[in-house]
Amino acid sequence: MSKNNGFLNHLLKIDSFMDSAIYSTGKFFSNFWRGFNYTMSFMRVRGIKRFFIEIISDGLTLAFVGLIGFFMLGQYALIDVSEGWQLYQKYSVTFYDKNNNLIGHRGIRHDSNVPLEELPENMLLAALATEDRNFYSHVGVDPMGIGRALIHNIQKTSGNNHGASTITQQLAKMLFFSSEQTLERKIKEAYMALWLEANLTKNEILNLYFDRTYMGAGNFGLEAAAQYYFGKSVRDVNLAEAAMLAGLFKAPSNYAPHINLGAARGRANVVLTNMVNAGFLSHGDVFDARANPASVVNRRNPENKGEYFIDWAFEEAKKIANNRNYVLHVKTTIDLDLQAAARQVIQDNLRQNGEKYNVDQASLVSMEHDGAVLALIGGKDYRKSQFNRAVNAGRQPGSSFKPLVYLAALNYGYKPNSRVIDSKVQIKKWSPKNYNRRYIGRTTLNNALVRSINSIPVKLALEIGYKNVISTAKDLGIDAKLVANASLPLGTASISVLDLTGAYATIANGGTLAQPYGIYEIRNGTGDVIYKHDRDEFAARVVANPLKVADLKYMLGNVVSYGTGTRANLGFTKTYGKTGTTQSYRDAWFMGFTDHLVTGVWYGNDNYTPTKRLTGGNLPAMTFKTFMTDAYVARYGLKLDSLEYTAQANLITPRNAVITAILEAESRDLAAETAALQAEIPVKLIKSTAKTIKNASRHKNIITVSSLGKKSTHNAGGIVTLNGKKIGKGLRNGFKVSKPLKRPKIKITKKPKKNKVAKKTKVKKRKKVIQKNKISKKKVTKKKVAKRNKIRTKKPKKVTRVSSRKGNSAFINASGQIIILGN
Structure with a gap:
């Protein structure tokens, strides 16, 4: 606490000094300007001389105003990061699954920091040649570098812009600021670069930069990147590998070798050229590295360990820690088996059907009923x-x-x-x-x-x-x-x-x-539990x-x-x-x-x-x-060996087939072939069921059904009545048979009466046919009349009751037609 008070007192002294200095300087320049104008009038300076003198004077004025603005904004930047600056954005988080198996890291790897003196010389030279050749000579901001970058960017016809940020400025950005590109942030960044140079040695700045820079694929620092891409320590990398690592500082997502090895090798060649142009190496020194570019170890299926899940859990862990603890060990809810299954099904479906449906991305989240996330896929790769x-x-x-x-x-x-x-x-x-x-x-x-x-x-x-x-x-x-x-x-x-x-x-x-x-749980660097989901x-x-x-x-x-x-x-x-x-x-x-x-x-x-x-x-x-x-x-x-049988026992039931057929008849939204494919119901069964329902409309077999406690009746023709009133036709959603039905008694009704006009027309036609064929009119026996008027309804065949494992039942006749349903 006393240390922070001393720092604040130091800031107050700087503030009072700057206020008095600004007042004194302003008063001095005011007097100087009055004297300058008096001198110009007295000496009668005219023409081109006065023009150049005024240009120089205005330039000095603007430079002075800019200097004042720079220090004012810089003062605010210093206050913003005055407390705990060395801890800002320095989370080091290790993640485990629910069984305490290590699944990944995020943030800074404190256990993988390599001292600067242990780095290969080529690694150091490659970084300096590419990022900041004047690192050991500037004071945090490089005016000459800014000028070179401006000239290059004005003269260039293609390619990327040259950056003017020094390594110290890049470190200040990583430690204190976001990635927004505004003039105010640039000024604050430059000011904090000066502050870092005043408080740290060059080697300390370089060591922090190498340990905290993001190198792609969730890796921070040279050591983590070397282990991930080459399967070795950064202490052991050769020139080609060092050049590839140095190429990642600019844009790790674009040049990450596990994503685009060709682009990474091209960027490494640029780094080798920079080393030659900077005078660090000769063309002969880099010849072998160009001829034998670096290769990376095979990193198949990183999603098996839940990279998308870890990214999400990392943000959640930082919210929970709330800048109180920075070295964390996090036990997560992830189930690696389910995570692998989710990744596999997403990739398989996109590979097999992506072009067919013109779809390129997918995501999946699976959790338990209480919200514990077991698998999370944020994209196909x-x-x-x-x-x-x-x-x-x-x-x-x-x-x-x-x-x-x-x-x-x-x-x-x-x-x-x-x-x-x-x-x-x-x-x-x-x-x-x-x-x-x-x-x-x-x-x-x-x-x-x-x-x-x-x-x-x-x-x-x-x-x-x-x-x-x-x-x-x-x-x-x-x-x-x-x-x-x-x-x-x-x-x-x-x-x-x-x-x-x-x-x-x-x-x-x-x-x-x-x-x-x-x-589930978070422990700090000393092993103390600082968060427990069930408790907190x-x-x-x-x-x-x-x-x-x-x-x-x-x-x-x-x-x-x-x-x-x-x-x-x-x-x-x-x-x-x-x-x-x-x-x-x-x-x-x-x-x-x-x-x-x-x-x-x-x-x-x-x-x-x-x-x-x-x-x-x-x-x-x-x-x-x-x-x-x-x-x-x-x-x-x-x-799996019993899955097919169990699924059929629950899916392919007469009741499900009938419901599907009725929906088919009421609306064409669900075609028969779709129902067959989706619910695995044979098309023949659906068509047969629909025909059975149609034929059964002649029979008035009444069954009792219930829905949400209300009783209704439903006849074989599909007429649904509630309390004696007709409310619709067809099996309505939500209704089910209240109890298994006994074998139905099918009553064969007489032929319905026909329209009188149609009957007379038919009799006249029959008489004409008899006269034309000279058929003598004979008395038609009652037996023949009965035969002619016989209703074309077959006697019901033997009915068999079938049922599924869930208790659904139905009666099927010898021809396979469903006569009545049960549940």
Whole structure:
């Protein structure tokens, strides 16, 4: 504390000295200017002489004003970093998985710092020749270097600009400032470079620079970079390798050898040329290095250790540490098996389908119900792009945002079987359309979500209010900015994959808030626990009515069972989810969960170019299914050899086939072949089922069904009645057979009466035929009449009852037709 007080007293002395000096200097120049003007008038200086004298005088004045401004801004810069400057941005963080296995580092590697005297001479010369040839002669700022850079940049016809920053200025930028390019920051940077030169030796400055410079691929410092790229200590690098390392100082992302070895070797040649031009080496000295350029060790699949996850966890660790501790050991929530599975499925799908759908990027987040992130993929290849799309990219979620609107409607009083109208809606000049450009009229709230109808959520938001929709989304954990406008219910706000997956985790958690987190525990450099998630975070709170959330989960389960998300149906466990597709097919999502895991998947392009009709029910849903299957195998011991049989027992049931067939008949949105592919139901079974339902319309077999506690009746013809009133035709979403049915008794009815006019016409035609063929009129026996008028209805064949593992049952006759359903 006394040390800081002494430093502040020193600053106050400097401030008072500068104030008095500025006042005295200003007074001096004021008197000098009056004397100068008097002298010019007295000596009668005219013409070109007076012109040059005034130019010189004005130049000195501007230089003086600039000097004053420089020191004033510099004084503020010094105050900004007066406390703890040596610790600023010097985090050294080591990351471990949940089993305490080392997975990576971020920040400064204190255990890998190499003293300057132990560095090879060629490494030192390569850095100085490229970054700052006059390092040992300037005072932190190099006016001659600035002049050379200005002349080169003015005269150049192509290529990159020459920088004028010295190594000391670059170090000041790393220690104290951000990467913004403003005049004020440049002035402060130069001032702090002078301050560093006054407080540190040249070798100390150079040592700090070599230890703290970012060298690409998450590595800071020469030692870490040499170990990563060449598999050796920087003490042992040769001239070619030293040149390649020195080339990384300028732009590590562009010249990182594990990404673009050709560019890295080209940059190394530039460094070798600089060493010759600076007089450090001769052409003969660099000949062998040019002929035998450096090679890098094979670093396959860095994502196996979760580079995107570590980047996110590093930022979270810095927030938790809050500049109190800088050497940290972090135990994370990552599951390396799931991380590897996620990376593999993303890369495989982009490689196999990227060109087909014109899609180049994807991201995936998987977490437990409480928000513990197990896997996080921020792009297809971390080596080529470190931008974390799962965390930092805000994209439109499309229809995957709709469940949040439906939850707000359920809170408002709606129920899954509430009747709503799918019809055109006009809000000023905007009129949303359904995916198939058609409207189905009266339907249920459940069916509207299952079919991803656009008009319904827009109408719901108008009725319940946009503020309620936004409030519900915020309660579920959405941190993104949501604007109350007409298109909000259709998912036009920009939301990250991590954010939306967290909201679905809250739904999966029964309405208890699930904030995504990636850190279990943090220890400081001495091993003391400074943070524990279970101890230091607030207790989980209920943010949504569990009963309403249960209704929403029921609807989301139907989306996967027979709606737009059937390709995501796992079969071996109950699956819930929602697809999302944005305008012009720019984004495709699938958000889903089971009783154990929550996973969000996004596909799209960084430049927002449209894909080739890629929808959320396609590649994202298939990615979800593949990843979740692998996750259950790795995490929960699912046996693949029994997976196919179990999936068939749960998916290919007569009831699912009938429901799919009925949806096919009511709307062409779900084609028979799509249902067959997505739910793995044979096309023949679907067609046979549809035919059975059509034929069964002649029989009035009444069955009792229930939905949310309400009783209704449903005959074989598809007529649904509630309390004796007809409410619709066809099996409505949300209804299920209340109990297994006994073998049905099929009643064969008589032939219905025909229209009298049609009957008379038919009799006349028959008489004409008889007369033409000269057939004598004989008395037609009752037996022949009965034969002619016989109803073409076969007697019901032997009926067999079948059932699935979940208790679903049906009665199938000998021809394979389904007569009646049971559940």
